[in-house]
Amino acid sequence: MSLIQRTAAELADALAAGETTSVELTQLHLDRIAAVDGVVHAFLHVDAEGALAQAAESDARRAAGALLSALDGVPIAVKDVLATEGLPTTCGSKILEGWIPPYDATVVARLRAAGLPILGKTNMDEFAMGSSTEHSAYGPTHNPWDLERIPGGSGGGSAAAVAAFEAPLAIGTDTGGSIRQPGAVTGTVGVKPTYGGVSRYGLVALANSLDQAGPVTRTVLDSALLHEVIGGHDPKDSTSIDQPLPDLVAAARLGATGDLSGVRVGVITELSGDGWQPGVMDRFQESVDLLVKAGAEVVEVSCPNFVHAMAAYYLILPAEASSNLAKFDAMRYGLRVWPEGKPDASAEEVMRASRDAGFGDEVKRRIILGTYALSSGYYDAFYGQAQKVRTLISRDFEAAFEKADVLVSPTAPTTAFKLGEKLDDPIAMYLNDLATIPANLAGVPGISVPSGLAEEDGLPAGFQILAPALADDRCYRVGAALEAALLAQWGGPLLDKAPALEGA
Amino acid sequence: MPEITRDEVAHLANLARIDLSDAELDHLAPQLSVILESVASISGVAGDDIPPTSHALPLTNVFREDVVTPSLTPEQALSGAPAVDEQRFSVPRILGEEA
Numbered sequence: 001m002s003l004i005q006r007t008a009a010e011l012a013d014a015l016a017a018g019e020t021t022s023v024e025l026t027q028l029h030l031d032r033i034a035a036v037d038g039v040v041h042a043f044l045h046v047d048a049e050g051a052l053a054q055a056a057e058s059d060a061r062r063a064a065g066a067l068l069s070a071l072d073g074v075p076i077a078v079k080d081v082l083a084t085e086g087l088p089t090t091c092g093s094k095i096l097e098g099w100i101p102p103y104d105a106t107v108v109a110r111l112r113a114a115g116l117p118i119l120g121k122t123n124m125d126e127f128a129m130g131s132s133t134e135h136s137a138y139g140p141t142h143n144p145w146d147l148e149r150i151p152g153g154s155g156g157g158s159a160a161a162v163a164a165f166e167a168p169l170a171i172g173t174d175t176g177g178s179i180r181q182p183g184a185v186t187g188t189v190g191v192k193p194t195y196g197g198v199s200r201y202g203l204v205a206l207a208n209s210l211d212q213a214g215p216v217t218r219t220v221l222d223s224a225l226l227h228e229v230i231g232g233h234d235p236k237d238s239t240s241i242d243q244p245l246p247d248l249v250a251a252a253r254l255g256a257t258g259d260l261s262g263v264r265v266g267v268i269t270e271l272s273g274d275g276w277q278p279g280v281m282d283r284f285q286e287s288v289d290l291l292v293k294a295g296a297e298v299v300e301v302s303c304p305n306f307v308h309a310m311a312a313y314y315l316i317l318p319a320e321a322s323s324n325l326a327k328f329d330a331m332r333y334g335l336r337v338w339p340e341g342k343p344d345a346s347a348e349e350v351m352r353a354s355r356d357a358g359f360g361d362e363v364k365r366r367i368i369l370g371t372y373a374l375s376s377g378y379y380d381a382f383y384g385q386a387q388k389v390r391t392l393i394s395r396d397f398e399a400a401f402e403k404a405d406v407l408v409s410p411t412a413p414t415t416a417f418k419l420g421e422k423l424d425d426p427i428a429m430y431l432n433d434l435a436t437i438p439a440n441l442a443g444v445p446g447i448s449v450p451s452g453l454a455e456e457d458g459l460p461a462g463f464q465i466l467a468p469a470l471a472d473d474r475c476y477r478v479g480a481a482l483e484a485a486l487l488a489q490w491g492g493p494l495l496d497k498a499p500a501l502e503g504a
Numbered sequence: 505m506p507e508i509t510r511d512e513v514a515h516l517a518n519l520a521r522i523d524l525s526d527a528e529l530d531h532l533a534p535q536l537s538v539i540l541e542s543v544a545s546i547s548g549v550a551g552d553d554i555p556p557t558s559h560a561l562p563l564t565n566v567f568r569e570d571v572v573t574p575s576l577t578p579e580q581a582l583s584g585a586p587a588v589d590e591q592r593f594s595v596p597r598i599l600g601e602e603a
Contacts, residue, residue, distance in 0.1 A: 102580035333584030387556030443560020
């Protein structure tokens with residue numbers, strides 16, 4: 001097996017054994033990007049020079065016996081919604097084209113402090129609004145399993161980069177499923193940590209009360225290793241949880257032994273039925289059976305208010321987004337466009353013209369929706385109700401977690417759909433996040449683990465595991481146990497079944 | 505359920521400071537109506553006795569020590585500005601012609 005197909009944990013071992021160097025690893029991934037990203041388009045910016053310099057520093061540290069972390073020298077890709085000092089950060093939007101932040105997001109600062117060379121920035125739906133990356137102003141990312149299909153979104157770039165072996169690790173952000181749903185449709189692993197578990201400082205906010213950065217990887221253990229690098233308290237984020245992370249790597253290793261005796265798994269009644277692709281449900285049921293085989297006790301739990309989660313989300317998110325995106329006013333940074341034929345235009349006229357030229361359709365839709373939901377006369381009926389429904393959803397979780405240690409569902413209702421299929425049908429697009437949204441509304445952690453290929457189309461499906469707030473370790477334990485059981489059944493990683501990409 | 509009209513969309517875009525062209529209004533207004541229709545189911549779900557949640561986890565004010573910490577230099581702060589004049593953000597006129 002070539003080096004780039006190995007897991008991040010294996011690459012760390014290979015570096016430790018002197019089998020390779022960080023410079024070699026980084027160059028191999030840059031070569032892979034050069035070979036396949038023309039068709040995948042996972043990256044908006046590749047920083048070959050910077051990554052190789054960081055890799056050389058890692059190799060020097062290794063020679064001096066002064067490593068910074070377990071992943072020192074293993075390269076990584078970062079979603080373009082996190083500020084990177086000296087590297088362009090566009091959020092997939094024309095309004096930030098060419099913007100180079102003067103500071104690092106905390107997540108990025110921690111990657112640098114842990115010695116991970118940063119390969120570049122990955123593609124995304126504009127300001128993370130979408131489930132397909134088709135709302136990127138720079139063109140969509142293509143799913144490595146079928147280049148005619150979506151890689152999920154908003155973090156389709158990060159998921160595709162990892163699935164196409166362009167990077168062993170990546171960072172995503174998840175506001176309503178933007179890490180987990182791309183993971184599901186690309187056959188990779190994605191984790192949304194507990195809200196507040198990973199700093200949001202320097203993460204360009206979509207919806208502050210929902211956004212959470214997390215790992216995008218090919219294995220559960222790799223996610224745990226990365227989560228420990230980026231997670232933990234940050235004084236620069238007032239919503240950051242001021243207590244230590246659980247031992248996530250130990251939980252993943254425990255899970256990988258395959259014993260789930262005493263673990264209670266709750267299957268969420270409401271996340272199945274009409275509209276759920278049969279092949280996705282088959283893979284889900286098979287995974288549940290494997291958990292039973294591993295010793296878990298399975299119960300069915302009802303979360304009756306989850307049916308209102310999507311409506312609540314599409315009021316709360318636009319409300320927060322419309323307020324957050326008000327900062328793109330063409331004054332301090334970002335695009336400035338003068339209205340045609342008006343060289344003496346006022347600041348407000350310039351602002352209007354700039355926001356019209358700089359924002360795409362989906363962003364405009366959500367800003368207007370949010371403005372509507374917050375306007376007087378509608379506030380109580382919409383935003384106020386949505387906030388109450390949020391309470392009901394949290395209560396559903398509390399009741400469910402009394403009966404079960406983790407809750408499970410398919411990550412997304414279908415496998416990857418064709419590019420363009422749902423682009424102009426917002427509701428159809430929004431339905432992709434049906435199963436992932438409740439976790440964001442309640443702040444609880446979730447992981448998506450590949451569950452296999454759906455029979456009807458041969459495309460990957462995902463298995464979602466949710467845990468109570470602060471108990472992220474449970475996602476890793478159960479996720480690693482399922483992964484181990486499925487790997488034994490498949491005889492190797494799911495991605496071995498993905499078609500070879502041209503140029504590879 | 506109030507349907508959202510083309511005029512209302514134009515008004516909201518105005519509040520949000522986005523110049524929408526006629527073509528954009530024609531395109532977006534019906535889509536917004538459909539979205540609003542689909543979220544309208546939420547009204548009446550929760551009664552008056554249900555408290556609203558604005559944040560997933562309970563939040564309290566967070567303070568730090570009142571000491572100087574490193575921050576951006578003026579050059580860094582201005583590095584992304586569309587226009588700069590004498591170490592300041594240079595902006596279009598903010599008052600109307602009649603002022």
